[in-house]
Amino acid sequence: MITNSMLVRVEDLKKHFPITSGILFSRRVGAIKAVDGVSFDIHQGETLGLVGESGCGKSTTGRAILQLYRPTSGRVFFEDLELTTLSDSELRLLRPKMQMIFQDSYAALNPRHSVGKIVGEPLVIHGVASGRQLKDRVAELFELVGLNPAWSDRFPHEFSGGQRQRVGIARALALNPSFIVCDEPVSALDVSIQAQVVNLLQDLQERLGVTYLFIAHDLSMVQHISSRVAVMYLGKIVELADRNELFDNSLHPYTQSLMSAVPVPNPKVERKRRRIILEGEVPSPANPPEGCVFSTRCPLVTEACSQATPEYREVRPGHFVTCHRVSSLRSQAPSLKSPVTCDL
Amino acid sequence: MSTILQVRNLVTRFDTIDGIVHAVNGVSFDLEEGETLAIVGESGSGKTVTVLSLLRLIPEPPGRIESGEAILYDKKTSEVSETSEVYGGAPPLRAGGAGGGGGRDLLKLPESEMRHIRGGRIGLIFQDPMTSLNPVLTIGEQIAESLVEHLGMSQDQARQSTIELLGRVGIPDPAKRYSNYPHQFSGGMRQRVMIAIAIACTPEILIADEPTTALDVTVQAQIIELVKHLRGELGMAVIWITHDLGVVAGLADRVQVMYGGMVVERALVDYLYEDPRHPYTIGLLGALPRLDKRDARRLVNIEGTPPELMTAPNHCQFAPRCAYAFDRCWQEIPPLLPVGVRHEAACFKSGNQEIRTTDP
Numbered sequence: 038m039i040t041n042s043m044l045v046r047v048e049d050l051k052k053h054f055p056i057t058s059g060i061l062f063s064r065r066v067g068a069i070k071a072v073d074g075v076s077f078d079i080h081q082g083e084t085l086g087l088v089g090e091s092g093c094g095k096s097t098t099g100r101a102i103l104q105l106y107r108p109t110s111g112r113v114f115f116e117d118l119e120l121t122t123l124s125d126s127e128l129r130l131l132r133p134k135m136q137m138i139f140q141d142s143y144a145a146l147n148p149r150h151s152v153g154k155i156v157g158e159p160l161v162i163h164g165v166a167s168g169r170q171l172k173d174r175v176a177e178l179f180e181l182v183g184l185n186p187a188w189s190d191r192f193p194h195e196f197s198g199g200q201r202q203r204v205g206i207a208r209a210l211a212l213n214p215s216f217i218v219c220d221e222p223v224s225a226l227d228v229s230i231q232a233q234v235v236n237l238l239q240d241l242q243e244r245l246g247v248t249y250l251f252i253a254h255d256l257s258m259v260q261h262i263s264s265r266v267a268v269m270y271l272g273k274i275v276e277l278a279d280r281n282e283l284f285d286n287s288l289h290p291y292t293q294s295l296m297s298a299v300p301v302p303n304p305k306v307e308r309k310r311r312r313i314i315l316e317g318e319v320p321s322p323a324n325p326p327e328g329c330v331f332s333t334r335c336p337l338v339t340e341a342c343s344q345a346t347p348e349y350r351e352v353r354p355g356h357f358v359t360c361h362r363v364s365s366l367r368s369q370a371p372s373l374k375s376p377v378t379c380d381l
Numbered sequence: 382m383s384t385i386l387q388v389r390n391l392v393t394r395f396d397t398i399d400g401i402v403h404a405v406n407g408v409s410f411d412l413e414e415g416e417t418l419a420i421v422g423e424s425g426s427g428k429t430v431t432v433l434s435l436l437r438l439i440p441e442p443p444g445r446i447e448s449g450e451a452i453l454y455d456k457k458t459s460e461v462s463e464t465s466e467v468y469g470g471a472p473p474l475r476a477g478g479a480g481g482g483g484g485r486d487l488l489k490l491p492e493s494e495m496r497h498i499r500g501g502r503i504g505l506i507f508q509d510p511m512t513s514l515n516p517v518l519t520i521g522e523q524i525a526e527s528l529v530e531h532l533g534m535s536q537d538q539a540r541q542s543t544i545e546l547l548g549r550v551g552i553p554d555p556a557k558r559y560s561n562y563p564h565q566f567s568g569g570m571r572q573r574v575m576i577a578i579a580i581a582c583t584p585e586i587l588i589a590d591e592p593t594t595a596l597d598v599t600v601q602a603q604i605i606e607l608v609k610h611l612r613g614e615l616g617m618a619v620i621w622i623t624h625d626l627g628v629v630a631g632l633a634d635r636v637q638v639m640y641g642g643m644v645v646e647r648a649l650v651d652y653l654y655e656d657p658r659h660p661y662t663i664g665l666l667g668a669l670p671r672l673d674k675r676d677a678r679r680l681v682n683i684e685g686t687p688p689e690l691m692t693a694p695n696h697c698q699f700a701p702r703c704a705y706a707f708d709r710c711w712q713e714i715p716p717l718l719p720v721g722v723r724h725e726a727a728c729f730k731s732g733n734q735e736i737r738t739t740d741p
Contacts (some may be wrong), residue, residue, distance in 0.1 A: 090599065091597055228423060228668050229423060229664065230686070232681060233684075236679055239679070256672065258670045260670065264605035298632060300628045301672055301675055302627045302666060303671075304650045307631030312606070318567050319597075
């Protein structure tokens, strides 16, 4: 069911959060469909980018894969194990192999612990190292992420945002994981610091062979770091493809408009670009539109789109898309073709 | 084109428990009628404090505008009637200055006159529309307030104009939305309301402080299109503050890059991106991942962190992070000097081929 090159497989994953009403006798009145049936594989050693706007369910997907949220339904495989069937104690034994890096490095680090203790904690909890060995490993990890080991007695507030993110990365690496979910790891950082952290993540992947699920809202950053990219909208993956394939031949109207909305730091290109400006904003995941979730904002919407839910299907090798109009899109609809790649 | 705003040698400091923070260290720039000037910089570069200072919105204490002037000139083309009535009191500082009429130093105006400038001649949009809007007043009341206050409209007139304004900034069903509260609007819609307030009195200058940073990219595109459209319609000058060199490329006429409370480079938008001369600008451009360049190159690493600004600058602020720094960079502050047509940079090596070989 899972081939050698595959590290993680997600099958029809759903995570619905209940909406309750009433104080004493709360009852369920609805559900936020944060993730509503996503399927994809993550290959060994690759970076899969997961991109989408706020509220599209990208972070929830990341957490549901690691079972930090127990999924409502669907299956998640890691190596040859089905995570969704494992108990918490069984999962705990697997935790060293799958780690997470968070967006808000300040909230993710205990302010009362020294950063040395924070980075060493996973080693202590899993009984991997103690005493001298622990100290050496922590120093090694500090060096690995470009921090001075002499700083291990300092506290998180003494560091800048970029340095704190390095501490978070060191902690994630402590147990030699094979898979790390990076949840918007650079979004809160300044541009020059973003580049430092992204370069670090890439170096570490090269040296340690670790696999990333890189979650971000910044399409250009995702394109830069990922080998394949999945685009999410309102709890669904609307398109998934190899990064070059996605950027040269995107098929879904949402991907195309998202790409056309990303500013490019080149005034000459910007002047010539045609933007697809989407009307309105993302609908509420508590009450998603009938049929295709994108139908309310899609510039190419037809009647069929609001009636039937489009299937997530492979239209070219390795290129998946969820759109009724894809076959017709490719032959006609020049209006949307390659909005970003014009003259680039 | 003539100058509408002239800022000279602005210095702003903050007194804190840990000492004095030197937030803005001698910033000078001109804004021309109808142009869009982007002020780009990372957090702590002084970009926001610069504009808040010239609007006198810095809380004092702890803030202190140490020195400088910010001359707002009367618009050459504007009808004198409306402005002279409101600002008729004080005599012009400089007759026949760079602008058409005389100008007034915003840093010396009495607070009562500043109130007419803010929201009247200078409109403002902030990053976070939720905290900038009053949660207990309806959207309509908040827009109408500025019309009544600045233009002396009656309540009825103000209501009509407000509904018109809401329509102009792209809010559907404006008559109904008039009596909605801010929490009933999404982030993008709130930012549209902020824009409606800012343009209510057809300002000559619109200052936008990171107006799209908190928004999703598709909504950001909507807001940028809206501002571009309004800018053309109203002929206002725009100061757009951002950390995103991408957003600026399609929007600005000129770009001013700030670092450590100083202007390090300023140029027409095309020159800045094609031929950046300051190592910081070059690094910043190289640090951006970009959709238009597909090669799997590494991002440029600008080592180190931005300055803490706890001491008055006595050398190039960027020297500690600069790969090209030499003795002189540590001894004096490089002045902002012309390096080309309408292109200035504050770097001793700005003409040097060595730093320009990096392809941004």
